[in-house]
Amino acid sequence: MAEPDFILRENCPQRRIHYILNGKWTSMVLSVLSYGPMRTGQLERALPGISKKMLTQTLREVESGGLVHREVFHVVPPKVEYSLTPLGIRFVEPLSALYDWAKDNAAALDELEDNLRRSAEAASKQGE
Template sequence: MNLFDTSCAGHQVLELIANKWTILIMYALTQGKKRYSELKQQVVGVSPKMLIQNLRNLERYGLIEREVYPSVPPRVEYSLTPLGTSLVEPLAVLGEWAYQHIADVKTAMEHYDSNPDLNDYWEPK
């Protein structure tokens, strides 16, 4: 397995998991089954196209399941699969790290942005 190779299955799974919408959708589904409209409201900033695309990818990778109820209009709910549930803890650790280091990241950004020598782009020869 070579995670740096884009044709590697592990690379493709990491690419899905590292997507910002994936993390937010998965987190929303830890609270229980959700309809599309609930996810759209909770995951602020996601476009309808991106939400559908990410839901389809998560379903394809076996992380969520889609249940269609026979009603008019059809009702659809999304929930985590056991495989998706196994990803919740690692994502929670990542989210906790982000919260704990917000100030550090902001300080680093301010330092970088205020120092012209640091943000001067260079290319290796």
């Protein structure tokens, strides 16, 4: 019953960092904001497929975490600008690394998805 040398305990940093990876959009919102402050509409257009609901929900979450600052300009029509806080900037660092890796390794992502497709086909042939 050899215990493994490496245990990812319940509250280890490796698990806790998943906070910013949990939501479908969280890490993408942070990543986009790393290019500078942005208005709501710009964020919306930078993330094709996101709904108004998910955008505001995600922004409220990262704001609660102190990662993003929300600045309201009291004008009509409304203007709201979001930007990373210093803490947010720190958290974007590992995300950028992750995304840079992804851009440099698109071929590996292709391979992964080919494998998944093939194994899904094989599974459906079984069911016939």
